[in-house]
């Protein structure tokens with residue numbers, strides 16, 4: 067699959083079944099994704115993989131935090147078992163001259179690369195945030211340390227065959243682009259005779 071096709075056909079997949087990549091395949095794909103742009107090559111992130119019952123425990127930790135009743139506890143227990151693999155993306159900023167926002171951008175680039183690589187292998191994924199991303203109980207459950215922050219959970223599995231994966235027509239984003247023009251009073255004068263133009 068070429069890159070444009072991967073970009074045009076990837077979708078956030080809400081319904082995911084087995085199989086999901088095993089640990090070895092996830093590691094293989096992540097090695098590729100880790101080549102995404104990353105100022106300082108800091109790799110300021112880590113992944114925590116949850117499978118089977120561990121995903122139910124994730125929901126239960128939120129239920130306990132919110133003093134949920136029996137029905138809500140059961141709902142939360144099931145909510146986090148929607149995919150065979152839940153990969154928690156932990157932002158782990160480094161003490162480094164590269165500012166934290168750039169490190170966050172690098173983590174996001176890596177995550178998107180991983181989603182495309184999963185898609186190219188016919189796996190589906192969806193980045194989920196919501197309550198779990200801000201819950202201190204979830205952070206504690208996952209064993210986050212120091213300045214680490216949970217950026218969300220990437221649910222991974224095999225999409226419903228019915229989900230289709232047709233090529234999307236991208237939105238017209240030309241309004242998001244302007245061609246910079248030097249304001250009149252700052253416009254450069256004619257190039258001095260004999261100077262080299264262009265590159």
Ligand SMILES: Cc1cc2nc3c(=O)[nH]c(=O)nc-3n(C[C@H](O)[C@H](O)[C@H](O)COP(=O)(O)O)c2cc1C
Nearest residue numbers: 076077078079080174192193194195196197217218
């Ligand atoms: C940082 C981030 C957080 C997201 N959180 C959620 C979420 O909590 N629930 C959800 O259904 N989708 C979530 N998404 C997925 C977006 O809703 C989805 O990418 C968007 O609707 C576009 O759909 P597409 O990925 O199929 O193009 C998240 C995406 C990102 C990048």
